[in-house]
Amino acid sequence: MGSISWGCCVVLLYVALFLKPFPILVKALPGSYWSANTSTSVTNSFPTPDSVKFDDGSFVSIILSSESNGYSYEHTCHCGFFCNQTCDGSLFAIVRIPLKGGDISKSEGSTVVWAANPTNPVSVNASLKLTSERGLVLTDANGTTVWSTNTSSKSVAGLNLTDNCNLMLLDHNNATIIWQSFDHPTDTLMLKQKLMAGQQLISKGGLYSLALTSEGLSAYINSNPPQRYFSGYHNFDYAGDTVKANSSYVQLNSENLTLFSQGLILVLTSPSDFSLEYMRFEPDGHLRAYGEANYAYDFLTRRIRDCDYPTVCGNYGICTNNAQCSCPPPIKGTSYFRQTNDKLPNNGCSLITPLSCEDSKYHVLSELENITYFPITYYPPKINPNHQHINLETCKQACLKDSSCKAVFYNSNNHMRNCYLQSQIFSLMPTDAGQKNYLRVYIKVQKKKSSDGAELGVGGFGTVFEGTLVDDTKVAVKRFDGLSQIKKSFLAEVETIGSIHHFNLVRLIGFCAEKSHGLLLVYEYMSNGSLDKWIFHRNPDMLLDWQHRKKIIIDIAKGLTYLHDDCRHKIVHLDIKPQNILLDENFNAKVSDFGLSKLVDREQSQVVTTMRGTPGYMAPEWLSSVITEKVDVYSFGVVLLEILCGRRNFDRSQPEEAMHLLAIFKKKIEEDQLLDLVDKYNEDMSLHGEEVVNMMRVAAWCLQNDFTKRPSMSIVVKVLEGVVNVESNLDDFFLNPPLPNTRAGVHNQ
Incomplete structure (x- = not known):
């Protein structure tokens, strides 16, 4: 920790060097400031004796605490590094902790009310710095700046956390707020905090957003494009007052949610005598306010039905009375849907036979009678001019020609004849007759034998x-x-x-x-085909998220480990590439195509054989025709890189200088710019950029020029599972000249 001087009694700092098993809140000494010339740094490490562990398994390491006049308060506010039960990443966050008997160590749970990096957790040994020039700066262990207050044009002198959980940067006179967390809400509004027009509350996980728009307070599910399920001033009650204000905003008060707009004061009132303390926009799309005695009130549910929430029954699930969930019924005697989890109907449904672009000629639209979609009822999406006032058949054909279209909602009420094409399907619900809705499903025209x-x-x-x-x-x-x-x-x-x-x-x-x-x-039979279809295509229907890609990588590594270490004879596959990795219905990856493989006695360390494999995946030692199982490790490294970057190792569609992935990889390592290589067409991959970059270092290890410096596949599995660290001394680099394609057994890609 850097040198620290103290200033004004507005700051309370929890000093890590002097912590006891449970934290003690130390009041700041009068007349001192954090130095404007010397940076103050705190490092993230879990768990430590100074961390507070809660009954749900989460941790918080406190950096700064609010002044609370002893322990008369029922809760306290603290900022520091927070991690969940698994602690696989940490947030710099403000945490509201209820007190039990005045003792923070006996509290039963905590609430994160603000986070600097909600979608980009940092690792152990990340640091938080306070400087006069840049304000607060959060840096990950690898030196990457994750977040900052961006106050470069102003001079910061002090840091304060209020009783209401507002983190503020102050000037030298402690009179001007240079920056405050209240101006940058995440998923929570504290008492008296304002949500201004143009700002959003984003639910944990990022699926939902809440914003103040020209149409009132609006709630959306963040599909592409976002779809609205709650909106309007009419849901508020007129308070009978007016106000002179140039801006519109929503503010949580102890008894209501107040909307200031166009000179009027409108309220959503809580029907209880309990005093409200904070409000959170939840991962399920509900807007819940919390108060004393664990009181909770849902501001939206009194105004919309359970079935109006987009994910109440998951994808394709039909929501009926009391939020009972089921899958769409058989269509003309044929069932196209099944529950994702038989024990959890609200997890939604999936197509029994997934849609495939390669088989688009078998796609048909089958009618679900008297079923609608949540946004159509109250807040229909903006209509594409090309899909307005068209007949039903034209609407259906537009969907069949659009590879991203999953369903059609054709509204013929009042002779509107509007056609809505949907690329993502959430929960459905029954509707009145008169509105026809068509779900796009995959149908095989005959059974093949x-x-x-x-x-x-x-x-x-x-x-x-x-x-x-x-x-x-x-x-x-x-x-x-x-x-x-x-x-x-x-x-x-x-x-x-x-x-x-x-x-x-x-x-x-x-x-x-x-x-x-x-x-x-x-x-x-492997229903999802080969891996190359899922990582090289730009079809939004076939984008694999990070968790699926990570599991596939580990699956491949485990399959190769078995071949190399656990068989009577060592088996060297010799042709590892995405085309030879197959995926079953649950996206479990399995190594296939052993037509070039070679059995090696356990006593043999290496063998001489004719060149075989696929250019681009072949290790440099093939030039000497003396190989070991490490040729598979090299090929795995190439495949790993392709999965992470979402492109082929040689791509003629790229500019000449970017055709060879390994050359770009080498350059980006030298420039410490590996984030540039993360699959930019996949938003979920970008959200996990740091984790993807760490796995790129595994690829670099596997791609070492000298095969003796490559890890075994068993070590790779341990690295991927977090048991072993990546080798740091990777000076023998992997960039090799292209191998000839003239020897027997060499395949083209």
């Missing part, structure tokens, strides 16, 4: 078809085509995958080597 089934793809040595066994089990049938190396590849797959079993390896069900049928391999 055996090798006469739909073609799933073409591999290096054959074609893969969809098939069905006599017991209706779906399978993938690989038929070996042509003459070159057919038998060798067929035997390699049977010998390799036929004798082993692991959850992250595609399971071989059987094979056929009769002349009348040719050479066939029968594998388990």
